[in-house]
Amino acid sequence: MEKVYVAGAIPEVGLKLLQEHFEVEMYEGKGLVDKDTLIKGVKDATALISLLSTNVDKDVIDAGKDLKNHCQLWCWF
Secondary structure (H helix, E strand, O other): OOEEEEEOOOOHHHHHHHHHHOEEEEOOOOOOOOHHHHHHHHOOOOEEEEEOOOOOOHHHHHHOOOOOEEEEEOOOO
16 A cells, blocks of 8 residues: 655645555644655655645655655644
8 A cells, every 4th residue: 555644734734635545654743844854754655645734855855765746735623
């Protein structure tokens, strides 16, 4: 099963939809995910869902060798 790393809080309905189709790992901390945690999260993920405020730079993309997709969201809930 494909793995999605979610780097921030998203609405529960969206999370449930993802969990129906993918293995989901989610950052559970408060505030923004730090770079080291983000890099660890994408190492074996095929997709990354992050918030607009998440700094996804070259180091993060390079760490996610299996990444096929990246989506940045703006959520207000």
